Amino acid sequence: xxxxxxxxxxxxxxxxxxxxxxxxxxxxxxxxxxxxxxxxxxxxxxxxxxxxxxxxxxxxxxxxxxxxxxxxxxxxxxxxxxxxxxxxxxxxxxxxxxxxxxxxxxxxxxxxxxxxxxxxxxxxxxxxxxxxxxxxxxxxxxxxxxxxxxxxxxxxxxxxxxxxxxxxxxxxxxxxxxxxxxxxxxxxxxxxxxxxxxxxxxxxxxxxxxxxxxxxxxxxxxxxxxxxxxxxxxxxxxxxxxxxxxxxxxxxxxxxxxxxxxxxxxxxxxxxxxxxxxxxxxxxxxxxxxxxxxxxxxxxxxxxxxxxxxxxxxxxxxxxxxxxxxxxxxxxxxxxxxxxxxxxxxxxxxxxxxxxxxxxxxxxxxxxxxxxxxxxxxxxxxxxxxxxxxxxxxxxxxxxxxxxxxxxxxxxxxxxxxxxxxxxxxxxxxxxxxxxxxxxxxxxxxxxxxxxxxxxxxxxxxxxxxxxx
Amino acid sequence: xxxxxxxxxxxxxxxxxxxxxxxxxxxxxxxxxxxxxxxxxxxxxxxxxxxxxxxxxxxxxxxxxxxxxxxxxxxxxxxxxxxxxxxxxxxxxxxxxxxxxxxxxxxxxxxxxxxxxxxxxxxxxxxxxxxxxxxxxxxxxxxxxxxxxxxxxxxxxxxxxxxxxxxxxxxxxxxxxxxxxxxxxxxxxxxxxxxxxxxxxxxxxxxxxxxxxxxxxxxxxxxxxxxxxxxxxxxxxxxxxxxxxxxxxxxxxxxxxxxxxxxxxxxxxxxxxxxxxxxxxxxxxxxxxxxxxxxxxxxxxxxxxxxxxxxxxxxxxxxxxxxxxxxxxxxxxxxxxxxxxxxxxxxxxxxxxxxxxxxxxxxxxxxxxxxxxxxxxxxxxxxxxxxxxxxxxxxxxxxxxxxxxxxxxxxxxxxxxxxxxxxxxxxxxxxxxxxxxxxxxxxxxxxxxx
Numbered sequence: 001x002x003x004x005x006x007x008x009x010x011x012x013x014x015x016x017x018x019x020x021x022x023x024x025x026x027x028x029x030x031x032x033x034x035x036x037x038x039x040x041x042x043x044x045x046x047x048x049x050x051x052x053x054x055x056x057x058x059x060x061x062x063x064x065x066x067x068x069x070x071x072x073x074x075x076x077x078x079x080x081x082x083x084x085x086x087x088x089x090x091x092x093x094x095x096x097x098x099x100x101x102x103x104x105x106x107x108x109x110x111x112x113x114x115x116x117x118x119x120x121x122x123x124x125x126x127x128x129x130x131x132x133x134x135x136x137x138x139x140x141x142x143x144x145x146x147x148x149x150x151x152x153x154x155x156x157x158x159x160x161x162x163x164x165x166x167x168x169x170x171x172x173x174x175x176x177x178x179x180x181x182x183x184x185x186x187x188x189x190x191x192x193x194x195x196x197x198x199x200x201x202x203x204x205x206x207x208x209x210x211x212x213x214x215x216x217x218x219x220x221x222x223x224x225x226x227x228x229x230x231x232x233x234x235x236x237x238x239x240x241x242x243x244x245x246x247x248x249x250x251x252x253x254x255x256x257x258x259x260x261x262x263x264x265x266x267x268x269x270x271x272x273x274x275x276x277x278x279x280x281x282x283x284x285x286x287x288x289x290x291x292x293x294x295x296x297x298x299x300x301x302x303x304x305x306x307x308x309x310x311x312x313x314x315x316x317x318x319x320x321x322x323x324x325x326x327x328x329x330x331x332x333x334x335x336x337x338x339x340x341x342x343x344x345x346x347x348x349x350x351x352x353x354x355x356x357x358x359x360x361x362x363x364x365x366x367x368x369x370x371x372x373x374x375x376x377x378x379x380x381x382x383x384x385x386x387x388x389x390x391x392x393x394x395x396x397x398x399x400x401x402x403x404x405x406x407x408x409x410x411x412x413x414x415x416x417x418x419x420x421x422x423x424x425x426x427x428x429x430x431x432x433x434x435x436x437x438x439x440x441x442x443x444x445x446x447x448x449x450x451x452x453x454x455x456x457x458x459x460x461x462x463x464x465x466x467x468x469x
Numbered sequence: 470x471x472x473x474x475x476x477x478x479x480x481x482x483x484x485x486x487x488x489x490x491x492x493x494x495x496x497x498x499x500x501x502x503x504x505x506x507x508x509x510x511x512x513x514x515x516x517x518x519x520x521x522x523x524x525x526x527x528x529x530x531x532x533x534x535x536x537x538x539x540x541x542x543x544x545x546x547x548x549x550x551x552x553x554x555x556x557x558x559x560x561x562x563x564x565x566x567x568x569x570x571x572x573x574x575x576x577x578x579x580x581x582x583x584x585x586x587x588x589x590x591x592x593x594x595x596x597x598x599x600x601x602x603x604x605x606x607x608x609x610x611x612x613x614x615x616x617x618x619x620x621x622x623x624x625x626x627x628x629x630x631x632x633x634x635x636x637x638x639x640x641x642x643x644x645x646x647x648x649x650x651x652x653x654x655x656x657x658x659x660x661x662x663x664x665x666x667x668x669x670x671x672x673x674x675x676x677x678x679x680x681x682x683x684x685x686x687x688x689x690x691x692x693x694x695x696x697x698x699x700x701x702x703x704x705x706x707x708x709x710x711x712x713x714x715x716x717x718x719x720x721x722x723x724x725x726x727x728x729x730x731x732x733x734x735x736x737x738x739x740x741x742x743x744x745x746x747x748x749x750x751x752x753x754x755x756x757x758x759x760x761x762x763x764x765x766x767x768x769x770x771x772x773x774x775x776x777x778x779x780x781x782x783x784x785x786x787x788x789x790x791x792x793x794x795x796x797x798x799x800x801x802x803x804x805x806x807x808x809x810x811x812x813x814x815x816x817x818x819x820x821x822x823x824x825x826x827x828x829x830x831x832x833x834x835x836x837x838x839x840x841x842x843x844x845x846x847x848x849x850x851x852x853x854x855x856x857x858x859x860x861x862x863x864x865x866x867x868x869x870x871x872x873x874x875x876x877x878x879x880x881x882x883x884x885x886x887x888x889x890x891x892x893x894x895x896x897x898x899x900x901x902x903x904x905x906x907x908x909x910x911x912x913x914x915x916x917x918x919x
Contacts, residue, residue: 323579
């Protein structure tokens with residue numbers, strides 16, 4: 001068992017100084033107390049106490065203990081202390097909603113936005129809007145493209161480029177807002193398994209060339225920072241640069257898995273729009289995400305699709321009131337930062353250890369099963385695609401889903417399975433990959449449980465054919 | 470699965486584990502307990518803005534939330550959709566819809582307006598409507614709805630006809646005739662009216678509108694689609710969508726139907742175009758609005774899941790939701806009259822045009838002369854008198870004489886609400902606060918706010 005799994009906690013003095021004292025180019029706040037001073041009239045501890053292993057256990061004691069929960073990527077997680085803070089906020093609203101609405105809500109949302117701005121190295125808090133999730137952010141960005149077509153600024157056939165592995169919901173949104181409005185959509189095929197960043201860059205360049213054929217303009221590129229299924233970390237900085245060179249109008253990075261999973265630096269990456277969920281890898285409760293919109297882009301035309309009183313006052317202000325609803329998930333960001341800063345190195349430390357641990361676990365699994373990883377370790381984030389033994393007979397998306405259900409129900413293992421169609425000429429290929437996640441609450445036993453479950457299936461000559469519909 | 474009589478209990482619902490043998494009605498002290506989280510000293514007579522939610526429903530909500538957090542994947546695959554369908558079935562029965570497919574759950578009426586108006590906007594953009602085709606809306610429609618019209622209709626080239634209803638109002642006939650006139654004027658230059666948006670209960674000023682009659686007029690006048698914005702309706706007036714006859718009908722469940730923030734239903738009559746979509750597009754795009762709305766990305770859907778627990782709650786009251794509605798109405802009328810009498814003013818509408826809210830004129834001496842004055846007064850009442858009540862500044866229409874009290878022209882109204890947690894003391898506190906301000910010779914311009 002590697003030592004990296006035990007370095008989640010801190011006993012040395014680094015954490016006492018708050019965030020990482022290392023030279024890592026982290027987007028963590030320079031002054032770990034900066035967020036505390038913005039809290040309106042709340043009692044705050046002087047310094048977050050370093051968290052211990054039993055502290056972590058207790059923070060996630062509400063997770064079903066019988067499950068090997070190795071799918072942080074889908075729905076994320078939220079520690080008890082943040083849930084309590086959220087419940088307090090919910091209660092404050094319920095106690096006297098008018099007072100909360102008039103006196104508390106907007107300033108607290110602004111506080112959260114300021115924290116996020118610092119975390120992601122944005123220039124100005126106006127560039128940071130808070131929305132429910134990346135799905136909502138996509139609708140916002142894509143809707144303004146639709147208006148471009150409707151209002152004649154774009155011409156029928158102007159293109160949008162997205163990855164073939166773009167998230168299903170985003171693809172639907174592209175259909176609803178771009179295809180429907182007359183746009184021409186180009187999907188960038190990506191190899192999987194993938195061996196190097198260069199393979200991705202080459203495919204992307206080819207797709208852009210196609211986009212520009214026949215004098216077409218490429219109005220938008222949608223680029224995942226970390227694809228969902230299969231999960232691979234994409235060289236976004238490089239792809240954004242290529243887009244700029246090739247005259248793509250706007251670039252939207254979908255980093256649903258971004259913050260807490262990969263480095264998120266708006267100035268480094270250079271996109272026009274960037275969204276990331278905070279409830280996946282940043283310990284917020286469901287649900288909250290940020291949408292960053294670079295000020296220099298001519299994008300004052302972005303609107304939240306749920307239009308309310310603040311329409312026309314800027315996206316961030318519009319998004320902060322979209323009718324009566326529970327905004328508490330947006331308000332706990334300060335509390336979440338406190339939680340994160342109890343770990344050595346703050347969010348960067350967590351990210352680094354998650355990555356190292358998930359790669360270690362991935363390698364343990366492929367060794368046990370005789371398979372391979374779907375991409376090299378440096379293209380994994382806190383998730384890794386682990387090949388499943390070919391003899392399991394995963395031969396369709398349905399098989400993958402059925403196997404996932406079977407693993408949940410019979411083996412108490414929660415892990416999403418990806419079906420990868422074999423290419424012509426491949427012999428006995430691996431057609432199933434598990435997307436294994438690692439988050440601070442995970443233990444080696446979770447992965448042993450998964451290892452053993454698959455080994456048992458192989459031993460019993462299990463085949464997906466045998467699973468009922 | 471159909472929802473059973475909640476008094477017999479329904480063990481598949483993970484609601485609070487209260488004993489099911491009791492058929493006694495909820496007591497006064499139990500009601501107090503259910504709303505003990507409300508700030509105690511505040512006279513909370515504004516249920517209309519943000520609603521209220523009893524502790525037992527909050528507890529049920531918390532259970533759903535914890536279930537998700539415990540094992541979200543299993544919740545997503547095995548529990549969520551069935552739970553939402555359950556809630557939709559209950560609502561279908563409550564509102565007398567024909568099919569559960571006509572009932573979608575969304576966050577709030579604001580979201581429903583975006584859905585309805587976005588499809589109108591698309592038709593302009595796609596050339597199905599002509600430039601300058603109109604939509605019709607009440608002048609006092611909720612501001613968010615007007616902004617949505619701007620965002621989706623005006624921007625796409627449509628024009629807007631506003632119907633200015635009289636206020637104070639004395640009879641439904643006044644509303645009906647004004648509505649009829651506006652449609653005639655609107656159509657007079659050959660314009661086609663593509664959509665009419667009619668409030669069931671207007672927000673500010675709050676009046677119950679004879680929607681059934683107005684929808685009938687819309688049909689006679691060839692208006693293609695009618696959208697009834699019943700944000701305040703369910704739990705304060707009877708909602709029968711077949712009777713009302715609109716194409717779209719929305720109501721918030723968190724205002725008068727005891728749900729936590731936030732959840733609303735949007736009813737879409739089955740023969741209405743299938744081109745109605747949730748603007749937040751996700752995996753279920755194209756599978757029908759109810760299914761689209763049931764998954765708009767990862768978020769907390771728990772407020773949509775507690776409808777069964779809410780039904781259990783309302784059925785602890787004598788007469789269930791109907792009994793609650795009637796008593797709220799009777800009380801708010803009584804309280805309104807008490808206030809008007811004490812202040813020497815009038816009510817904004819007759820009792821039969823009120824539900825659980827009432828507009829009570831404020832003494833002219835307070836000099837509510839602008840929107841800012843109204844906001845100041847409201848804040849002052851909150852900060853210094855612990856009374857929460859929204860205030861309206863009522864502009865006079867050209868040529869209107871206006872209503873007067875003994876000192877001058879009435880320009881300010883308070884919108885008082887009555888919900889099950891309210892007591893006489895709440896309204897006495899308000900009565901005394903206003904009387905005090907008047908006695909002290911205060912007017913809006915002089916008021917301190919925090």
